[in-house]
Amino acid sequence: MSQRGFDLTQLRTFVAVAESGSVSAGAERVFLSQSSVSEQLKKLEERAGLPLFVRSKQGVAATPAGSRLLDHARRIIAMNEAAFEDLQGRSLDGELRIAITDYYRPHDIARILKSFSEQHPRLKLHVDVLPSAVIDSSAGNAPSFDIGVSLRLVTDTARAAGRRSAASSTVVRREKLLWVYAADAGPRPATPYSLVLLPSSCQLQRFVVKLLDEHKVPYLVSHSASGVAGLQLALKAGLGISCLNESSTGGGLVPCPPSVNLPALPAVEFHLLSGQVGESERVSNARMALMRLFN
Structure with a gap:
């Protein structure tokens, strides 16, 4: 009788690649070489009997079968973690x-x-x-x-x-900061730059204004949003440019081209605090x- 079901290690690798959008980024998350990750994905697809990813120069995207497996894989991994924590006496309530x-x-x-x-x-x-x-x-x-x-x-x-x-404090993630604007807004934003900002209580937005002032970059504040979701909507509507961390950009937003006269940005870190x-x-x-x- 042939073995049924999926290998948990392969599922973890599959989830890492699906969530990060590329084999290389997924390999970093599971601490494996790209060749090892590719081999695991090949075996998983052979087990599933269906292609799980569409591959392109931009990375990978889940097929319909891959999307269905992704939902199952997340639940399987979660249940495995819950069982282990429970037996170790670390189950949380x-x-x-x-x-x-x-x-x-x-x-x-x-x-x-x-x-x-x-x-x-x-x-x-x-x-x-x-x-x-x-x-x-x-x-x-x-x-x-x-x-x-x-x-x-x-x-x-x-x-x-x-x-x-x-x-x-523990650093759990580091990301790039990017100058971004709407993908369909044209080849490049015009000066003075229309700036979309959060309130001055946001340290990142205060940093952006100070940075532009120090570099004497011409701008005007065109829109003030109350949160990141509102900032994203304003940017996608073509109301201007702003500074966002990489995971906050999403569809409809693109980095400003290098030809735009904007100062370099530092990275950001996310800290887990007690x-x-x-x-x-x-x-x-x-x-x-x-x-x-x-x-």
């Missing part, structure tokens, strides 16, 4: 309060939190979207959240501040579990 910046993977965060909930079905999540400055300033003394996820600029000043707070000094074992276990998903 009770309530967990998470404060998160809306810059963090806005197209993926709902799925990530759903996976976390599926891995810990007895845990009730409360999620608040807050400015990174509020999360950072409250870390260690925040009665309103147990775990925070904030965005920080990777600059010399930020590195110095990061060293001072390293004990309570809301309380002396956190409970339950929160510590939850933070470790989140670190496996927040990458």
